[in-house]
């Protein structure tokens with residue numbers, strides 16, 4: 001079956017979360033084929049319940065720390081617990097989600113030549129000494145603090161994106 005050229009196959013990791021569920025909703029409404037991947041650590045099926053049954057929406061239980069082989073045109077990599085109470089629950093898993101998740105999603109993007117977006121965070125600046133922070137500011141980050149599993153994981157993900165793909169978009173700072 002021929003696909004309409006503007007209709008894309010889009011993977012949203014963390015698609016059952018707060019931001020991801022709204023993104024899925026928007027992309028489905030625009031007519032794209034949306035594949036929502038989530039391990040439901042903080043996200044819920046309830047967040048995307050209204051999309052289940054839509055012919056251009058597919059829900060998949062998947063942890064981004066494991067490789068994924070799907071054919072897509074675009075990837076939004078949002079998978080990662082965002083609030084301290086959640087990301088501090090299992091700091092090693094949080095770090096793996098950012099680092100292994102970035103490696104796996106970048107690998108997928110490279111294989112299928114997909115455009116990829118990484119959800120970063122202003123926490124990459126740590127406790128900044130410069131306000132407002134610009135792209136040239138590297139941050140003031142504690143590598144052994146209670147937030148480091150999140151901050152350093154996201155920083156490493158930025159490194160991976162920068163070194164893997166030249167034209168990468170960073171979002172959610």
Ligand SMILES: NC(=O)c1ccc[n+]([C@@H]2O[C@H](COP(=O)([O-])OP(=O)(O)OC[C@H]3O[C@@H](n4cnc5c(N)ncnc54)[C@H](O)[C@@H]3O)[C@@H](O)[C@H]2O)c1
Pocket residue numbers: 013014015016017018019020037038039040041042043044062063064065077078079080081082083097101119120121122172173
């Ligand atoms: N909400 C904000 O204000 C904010 C600010 C800056 C950055 N961000 C980033 O945006 C993204 C989404 O944030 P959110 O507020 O929607 O958080 P959220 O916790 O609501 O959503 C994160 C989603 O990722 C899923 N997830 C977690 N670990 C996973 C894994 N290993 N594999 C697959 N899925 C996994 C969770 O189940 C959840 O559905 C995160 O990457 C976060 O760091 C959010």
